[in-house]
Amino acid sequence: MRLSAADLTCRRGGRTLFSGLAFALTAGESLVVTGRNGSGKSSLLRLVAGLLRPETGQISVDGGDPELSLAEQAHYLGHQDALKPSLTVGENLRFWSAYLGPAENPPERALGQLGLDELADLPAAYLSAGQKRRLSLARLITVYRPLWLLDEPTAALDADGQAHLADLMRVHLVRGGMILAAAHGPIGLDGARELKLGAAA
Numbered sequence: 731m732r733l734s735a736a737d738l739t740c741r742r743g744g745r746t747l748f749s750g751l752a753f754a755l756t757a758g759e760s761l762v763v764t765g766r767n768g769s770g771k772s773s774l775l776r777l778v779a780g781l782l783r784p785e786t787g788q789i790s791v792d793g794g795d796p797e798l799s800l801a802e803q804a805h806y807l808g809h810q811d812a813l814k815p816s817l818t819v820g821e822n823l824r825f826w827s828a829y830l831g832p833a834e835n836p837p838e839r840a841l842g843q844l845g846l847d848e849l850a851d852l853p854a855a856y857l858s859a860g861q862k863r864r865l866s867l868a869r870l871i872t873v874y875r876p877l878w879l880l881d882e883p884t885a886a887l888d889a890d891g892q893a894h895l896a897d898l899m900r901v902h903l904v905r906g907g908m909i910l911a912a913a914h915g916p917i918g919l920d921g922a923r924e925l926k927l928g929a930a931a
Contacts (some may be wrong), residue, residue: 731876733758733778733800733908738787740773747773748927749839751787757876760899760909760919765927771912772809774927775879778910779806794876796821804877808883811862815855820844822854823868830873840868844894857898859886862902871898880911884918892918 731763732754747770755761763771776782778789780881791800811853813822841847844864849857857865863886870878878899884892896918899909912918 735789739785741785755908757906760922762922763912763925769927805875806879808881811866813854820850826869827872834874840872844868876907877911
């Protein structure tokens with residue numbers, strides 16, 4: 731599978747965040763997007779996820795499942811953790827498993843891998859910010875999708891949570907997955923290429 735972008739221009743609120751942007755990502759590769767606040771890191775991930783449309787340019791995928799769109803072959807992890815506060819930890823993950831499915835990894839096992847198994851019956855409203863982030867990460871390993879789009883994935887994670895994330899990313903890449911991440915600093919992706927956006931905030 732190969733993800734490529736050519737001549738991308740992104741405008742938000744009447745401002746051009748970036749233009750003429752191009753990159754390519756193949757199986758087993760990772761790319762970290764860096765830059766100042768407002769340079770378009772999050773917007774680039776949202777373009778790839780199909781949540782925004784580029785002003786110009788094209789995003790394409792070769793290989794993968796020809797019956798699925800790029801968005802259907804990607805996990806998008808944004809700034810906001812997509813959780814329903816009134817549902818328990820387990821119910822939240824089972825919902826996402828059923829919605830995104832089919833599940834490759836049972837939700838209960840995924841919770842254990844992220845250190846949340848003892849909180850499975852706790853309403854998500856009571857989780858700390860770091861625990862909510864771990865629950866969002868559990869979604870990545872419950873249902874397999876080859877492309878991970880991670881926006882500041884280490885946000886709110888303690889050292890142990892960051893180590894869990896690094897392990898998950900390594901395994902995903904070894905399996906032939908791809909990772910496109912936006913970050914202000916290191917996220918544990920050894921050997922990742924860097925794409926720096928330079929627009930001012």
